[in-house]
Each structure stands twice: as structure tokens, then as C-alpha cells.
Amino acid sequence: MTQPALEIRALRKSYRNGFEALKGIDLKVAEGSFFALLGPNGAGKSTTIGIVTSLISKTSGKVTVFGHDLDREIQEVKRNIGLVPQEFNFNNFEPVAEVVVNQAGYYGIPRREAWQRARHYLGELGLWDRRKDMARTLSGGMKRRLMIARALVHEPRLLILDEPTAGVDIELRRSMWEFLQDINCDGRSIILTTHYLEEAERLCRNIAIIDHGRIVENTTMRSLLAKLDTETVVLELRAAAHQLPAHDSIRLRRIDDLTLEADINRGEDLNHLFQLLDGAGIRVQSMRNKTNRLEELFIRMTQTVESTGLDTRRAS
Amino acid sequence: MNPLHLHENWTALRTIVIKEVLRFARIWVQTVLPPMVTMALYFIIFGGLIGSRIGEMDGIRYMDFIVPGLIMLAVITNSYSNVVSSFFSSKFQRHIEELLVSPVPNSLIILGFVGGGVARGLAVGAGVTVVSLFFSPFSLHSLPVTLSVVVMTSIVFALAGLINGVFARTFDDISIVPTFVLTPLTYLGGVFYSVSLLPDFWQGVSQLNPILYMVNAFRYGLLGTTDLPLALSYGIIIAFIVGLYLFALILLNKGVGVRS
Numbered sequence: 409m410t411q412p413a414l415e416i417r418a419l420r421k422s423y424r425n426g427f428e429a430l431k432g433i434d435l436k437v438a439e440g441s442f443f444a445l446l447g448p449n450g451a452g453k454s455t456t457i458g459i460v461t462s463l464i465s466k467t468s469g470k471v472t473v474f475g476h477d478l479d480r481e482i483q484e485v486k487r488n489i490g491l492v493p494q495e496f497n498f499n500n501f502e503p504v505a506e507v508v509v510n511q512a513g514y515y516g517i518p519r520r521e522a523w524q525r526a527r528h529y530l531g532e533l534g535l536w537d538r539r540k541d542m543a544r545t546l547s548g549g550m551k552r553r554l555m556i557a558r559a560l561v562h563e564p565r566l567l568i569l570d571e572p573t574a575g576v577d578i579e580l581r582r583s584m585w586e587f588l589q590d591i592n593c594d595g596r597s598i599i600l601t602t603h604y605l606e607e608a609e610r611l612c613r614n615i616a617i618i619d620h621g622r623i624v625e626n627t628t629m630r631s632l633l634a635k636l637d638t639e640t641v642v643l644e645l646r647a648a649a650h651q652l653p654a655h656d657s658i659r660l661r662r663i664d665d666l667t668l669e670a671d672i673n674r675g676e677d678l679n680h681l682f683q684l685l686d687g688a689g690i691r692v693q694s695m696r697n698k699t700n701r702l703e704e705l706f707i708r709m710t711q712t713v714e715s716t717g718l719d720t721r722r723a724s
Numbered sequence: 725m726n727p728l729h730l731h732e733n734w735t736a737l738r739t740i741v742i743k744e745v746l747r748f749a750r751i752w753v754q755t756v757l758p759p760m761v762t763m764a765l766y767f768i769i770f771g772g773l774i775g776s777r778i779g780e781m782d783g784i785r786y787m788d789f790i791v792p793g794l795i796m797l798a799v800i801t802n803s804y805s806n807v808v809s810s811f812f813s814s815k816f817q818r819h820i821e822e823l824l825v826s827p828v829p830n831s832l833i834i835l836g837f838v839g840g841g842v843a844r845g846l847a848v849g850a851g852v853t854v855v856s857l858f859f860s861p862f863s864l865h866s867l868p869v870t871l872s873v874v875v876m877t878s879i880v881f882a883l884a885g886l887i888n889g890v891f892a893r894t895f896d897d898i899s900i901v902p903t904f905v906l907t908p909l910t911y912l913g914g915v916f917y918s919v920s921l922l923p924d925f926w927q928g929v930s931q932l933n934p935i936l937y938m939v940n941a942f943r944y945g946l947l948g949t950t951d952l953p954l955a956l957s958y959g960i961i962i963a964f965i966v967g968l969y970l971f972a973l974i975l976l977n978k979g980v981g982v983r984s
């Protein structure tokens with residue numbers, strides 16, 4: 409049996425000012441997976457990542473990476489992880505190539521090989537031509553890619569990216585996604601934190617949702633989506649509807665004279681919606697999905713956690 | 725340190741030292757040149773203009789007397805400020821995290837930064853020595869003593885600079901110690917005068933100043949004269965190296981100033 413890429417048990421973190429950022433989280437990421445840690449700002453994503461990568465000390469709990477215990481085999485843990493942090497953290501006054509070559513050196517990779525690897529990864533990320541420029545002269549998207557090259561140079565089995573596409577334009581985001589998917593196909597495990605829901609949905613097979621320092625949900629993307637029992641569509645009408653028909657699995661709501669919203673139970677045929685509308689003499693001009701499905705789920709989940717605290721965890 | 729990783733550790737240490745040397749070499753106009761200009765002024769003013777009126781100090785021409793002290797002053801301040809500013813800016817810009825996530829042991833992080841500080845201290849020391857040749861004939865009493873004292877003194881102040889960098893939170897914090905502690909102690913450490921000139925009480929006070937022993941031992945290495953026993957100087961320098969190293973190691977192991 410292979411060891412999970414990452415296993416976290418009962419992890420807690422109280423910062424020095426007394427703020428409890430992690431309130432006992434459990435997480436398991438299988439080897440080879442592309443895993444999303446999703447949560448709103450301030451949820452505790454970066455704190456979790458920081459602890460796993462030795463940048464933040466934990467208050468209690470257990471962290472293992474490919475079976476190596478963070479408390480007892482920290483060197484092995486570090487060797488297996490590559491980190492792309494949320495904030496730029498390279499030396500702005502160092503040439504691009506040196507940022508990568510030096511990082512390789514810290515992992516004991518001889519300088520000549522370090523240069524070969526720097527060439528490879530900077531090349532793949534489209535930065536080799538900029539290798540002699542000071543890091544500070546790169547654009548935001550390039551800086552992010554520089555950090556990806558730096559994180560890969562020691563060829564870690566687990567790549568962790570903390571909000572890698574925050575502030576990156578849409579085109580670049582797409583190419584970054586493709587790059588990460590290729591890396592994942594090569595067998596590298598990837599953990600990505602994000603508050604872009606589309607990103608998690610698009611990339612990740614497994615997902616955990618974190619909020620207020622607690623894991624709210626930890627499952628496959630597929631079963632998470634299946635949990636969403638309804639989908640909402642917005643209907644633009646040709647003429648005002650006066651009476652709305654009722655149905656068990658389709659609930660209609662009036663937004664204004666010419667706009668309706670319909671909550672449709674998952675599994676229900678859309679034909680039923682139109683039969684229902686036809687029967688009431690309502691003529692639809694156009695229809696669109698209200699929001700991203702995951703987003704809706706996400707909003708619902710974080711709301712329940714906020715209002716009822718721990719109890720929803722047991723209920724779900 | 726795991727002996728299995730000896731080779732990797734060596735590579736890592738070299739990487740840090742190379743990076744540190746490149747850092748100050750890239751900005752040599754800010755790091756290497758100014759101390760040499762300052763020291764040239766010291767030589768002209770104190771050695772040349774004023775020194776000619778002073779005559780001899782400990783039986784040596786005044787200009788020749790201050791050369792070793794001024795070389796040491798340059799070595800001390802440059803070793804210190806190289807490490808304190810490099811370590812502080814690596815916290816400030818957060819690239820210290822590159823080291824913290826990597827498997828480099830803290831002992832090597834210390835050695836690497838110290839290596840950079842010693843490199844700058846010795847580079848500037850060598851430059852000042854060259855400048856001194858315009859004012860004072862070269863004299864070398866004992867090469868082993870000269871080299872060992874200058875290298876070990878440089879290590880002491882590189883370590884001290886590292887500890888300052890660990891605690892520093894603002895740019896002010898990295899200039900307080902050099903301005904209010906290091907420079908006064910060096911000036912009062914027998915750079916410009918022999919402590920034997922002082923009244924007994926102030927001689928006693930001066931002997932609490934560790935820099936006095938370093939400057940004296942270095943002067944012995946170059947000129948062959950000293951007011952203090954050489955063995956005591958070595959003992960003090962080594963004690964400082966061990967003490968400061970262990971203190972720095974404890975701080976890094978605890979993550980002081982770098983890990984929340």
C-alpha cells in the first residue's frame with residue numbers, strides 16, 4: 409500500500425496573539441492526486457500550508473508526508489515537498505536563473521546539474537530568455553511562474569501551490585492549469601489552495617473545504633457535486649407571469665415581472681420545467697444557469713457552519 | 725547533521741556562501757568601496773596630519789601604530805554589517821523562506837551567512853591594507869597569528885551580526901548596534917592609542933572590552949608589539965565564537981524572528 413502524500417491529524421494552530429487559526433483539522437491526500445483546499449480568505453489555508461512546509465510552527469497535531477513524520481523526519485518531509493507560496497518571496501535583486509539554481513543548491517544538487525534543471529524548468533515556464541534579468545523586473549505572472557520553476561527544481565513528489573492564480577490574468581491562468589495538469593499526469597501529487605471555485609472544479613479530483621479553521625467537507629469532486637441537490641436557472645419571460653405553477657421537484661420564484669428563478673432538483677428532466685411553464689401559459693425568451701454549482705454549494709456550506717458551528721459537521 | 729547527506733550539505737553551504745558573496749560583490753560601490761575611502765581619510769588625517777605631531781606610540785611611529793587597528797576596524801564593521809543587512813533583508817523580502825523550506829540544517833545556514841560576512845570583512849580588510857601601503861611600510865611579524873586573528877575576529881562579528889539580524893524588526897534595528905555599541909567599542913579598543921597611556925582605572929575598564937584583545941593580537945601579528953598576553957586574546961576570541969554560534973543556533977532552532 410502506498411503512503412498518502414499528505415496526512416494531517418488534529419492539527420491546531422494558535423498564533424502568538426492568541427488567535428486560533430486552525431481548530432483541529434484532519435486531511436488526507438492520496439499519492440498522485442490533484443487536491444484542492446478550498447476556502448474563503450482567512451479560512452486557514454495558508455496557515456495549513458505553512459505548517460506542512462515548516463514555515464509556521466504548529467501548536468499540536470500530527471503531519472506526515474509520504475509517511476515521514478514532520479516532528480521526527482523533517483529533512484525527509486522537506487525533500488519531498490515543493491512550495492509555491494501565496495506571496496512573492498524570492499530575492500528581487502537576484503537574477504532569475506540564480507533564484508532557481510540557488511534553490512537547487514539548498515537541496516544538495518551540484519551546481520552544474522542545478523543549471524541544467526534551471527534551464528529545463530525555466531524553459532518550460534517560458535522564462536529562460538529572462539534568466540539574466542533581475543527577478544524584480546518580471547511581470548506578476550512571470551514572478552508566479554518563477555516560483556513554480558523554483559519549487560520544481562528539486563523534483564519533489566508533492567507540489568503545493570498556495571493560491572497560484574490569484575491576480576493572474578485568465579489566459580495565463582489557463583496555461584498554468586495545463587502545465588499543472590501535465591505535471592500531475594507525470595505522477596506528481598499536487599495540492600492547490602484557492603478561493604476560485606472554477607479552478608478547483610476544473611482541476612481537482614479531490615477537494616477539502618476549509619472555513620474558520622475547520623474542514624467542512626473532504627471528498628471527491630464528483631460526490632461533492634452530487635451533494636448539490638438543486639440547480640438554479642434564471643428565466644427571462646416574454647410577458648409578465650401572473651400565477652406561478654407549483655411542483656414537487658421544481659420550485660419557481662418571481663424576481664420581477666419578466667424574470668423567474670427555478671430551483672430544479674438534481675435528476676429532474678428539464679422537460680418537466682417547460683411542461684410546467686407551458687401549462688401555465690408562461691412563455692420563456694431565454695434561460696441561463698444562475699451561478700457555478702460549486703459556488704452555490706460553497707456559499708451554503710460556509711453559511712451553515714457560520715450559523716451553527718460544529719454541529720453541521722456531524723450532520724453532514 | 726546526517727552524515728549520509730554530507731555531500732549535499734557541502735553543496736548547500738557552498739551555495740549559500742556564493743550567494744552571499746555575489747550579493748555584496750554586485751553592490752560593491754555600496755559595500756566595499758566606502759570603507760576603503762573612509763580608511764584612506766583616517767590615514768591622511770590621523771596618521772599623516774595629526775600623527776606627525778604625536779610622534780611615537782609604544783615605540784612605533786604613530787601612523788604605523790594605527791594601521792593594524794584601522795584594518796581591524798574595517799574587518800569588524802564589514803563582517804558585522806554584511807550579515808546583519810543580508811539576514812534582515814532576507815527576512816524583510818521573505819526569501820529566508822527559501823532556506824527554511826529546504827533541508828539545509830540551521831547550523832549550515834549560520835555557517836553560510838558567516839562565510840559571506842567573513843568574505844566581505846577580509847575583502848575590505850585586504851583593500852584597506854593595500855591603501856595603507858601608501859602611508860606606511862608593510863610589516864609582517866607573524867603570518868599565522870595575523871591570519872588566524874583576523875579570520876576569527878571576522879567570524880565573531882559575522883555571528884554577532886547574524887544575531888542582530890534575527891532580532892531586528894525594522895531598518896533602525898540593524899543600525900543601532902553598529903552605531904552605539906560596535907563603533908565606540910572599537911574606537912576605545914586601542915585602535916588609536918595604546919591602553920597603557922590610560923590611567924589605571926580606565927585601563928581596567930578597557931580590559932573588559934573584547935575588541936581590545938582582538939586589535940592587540942592583530943597588531944602583534946603585524947608589528948610584534950602588544951600590551952596583552954596573546955593566549956588570553958585567543959581564549960577570548962574562541963570563547964566568543966563558541967558562545968555566539970550556540971546562541972545563534974538556539975535562536976534559529978526556535979525560529980525566533982523567522983517562524984510564526
Ligand SMILES: Nc1ncnc2c1ncn2[C@@H]1O[C@H](COP(=O)(O)OP(=O)(O)O)[C@@H](O)[C@H]1O
Pocket residue numbers: 423424425427429447448449450451452453454455456984
Ligand atoms: N501571524 C499571524 N498572527 C495572527 N493571526 C494570523 C497570522 N497569520 C494569519 N493569521 C490569521 O489566521 C487566519 C487564517 O489565515 P490564513 O491561513 O492566511 O488564511 P487563508 O490563507 O485561508 O486566507 C486569518 O484570520 C488571519 O488573519
Ligand SMILES: [Mg+2]
Pocket residue numbers: 453454455494570571
Ligand atoms: Mg492564504
